[in-house]
Amino acid sequence: MVIADEDLGDGAPSTGALHHGLAQSAVGADIDLGSGANTLTLASAANTLAASGAATITGSAGSDALTLTNAQNGTIIALGGGTDTLTLADGGNTVTVTSAETIVGGSGTDAVTLGTAGAVTVSGVETLIGSAGDDAIALASAAA
Numbered sequence: 001m002v003i004a005d006e007d008l009g010d011g012a013p014s015t016g017a018l019h020h021g022l023a024q025s026a027v028g029a030d031i032d033l034g035s036g037a038n039t040l041t042l043a044s045a046a047n048t049l050a051a052s053g054a055a056t057i058t059g060s061a062g063s064d065a066l067t068l069t070n071a072q073n074g075t076i077i078a079l080g081g082g083t084d085t086l087t088l089a090d091g092g093n094t095v096t097v098t099s100a101e102t103i104v105g106g107s108g109t110d111a112v113t114l115g116t117a118g119a120v121t122v123s124g125v126e127t128l129i130g131s132a133g134d135d136a137i138a139l140a141s142a143a144a
Contacts, residue, residue, distance in 0.1 A: 059084055
């Protein structure tokens with residue numbers, strides 16, 4: 001499944017903020033929201049996708065399992081309620097993450113900033129920056 005911003009509106013690439021919600025699980029999807037301060041809202045399910053042009057990826061109220069297949073740079077990932085797992089793509093990622101209970105880095109050099117305080121299990125992430133609150137970090141594997 002390929003979803004581009006042209007498929008979501010008037011047939012022209014977006015130049016402003018675009019908000020797109022997935023009604024069902026996205027497996028193998030390639031989602032390109034174009035330029036602008038775009039938000040992608042996930043379906044309450046396991047989602048494996050490449051997301052381009054998304055400034056923010058938002059989870060559901062349920063448990064989310066998000067696997068990204070392309071590297072992210074500056075993306076805010078806010079997974080919401082439930083017990084959430086984020087698996088980052090290979091190639092190096094720079095993201096801010098909120099409400100994820102498990103974060104798994106890719107094979108590149110990953111830098112993760114925690115957007116909110118809480119408990120999180122982390123593996124495969126080279127740089128982890130805590131939130132302004134009290135963070136409880138569990139390392140699931142030795143840092144690279």
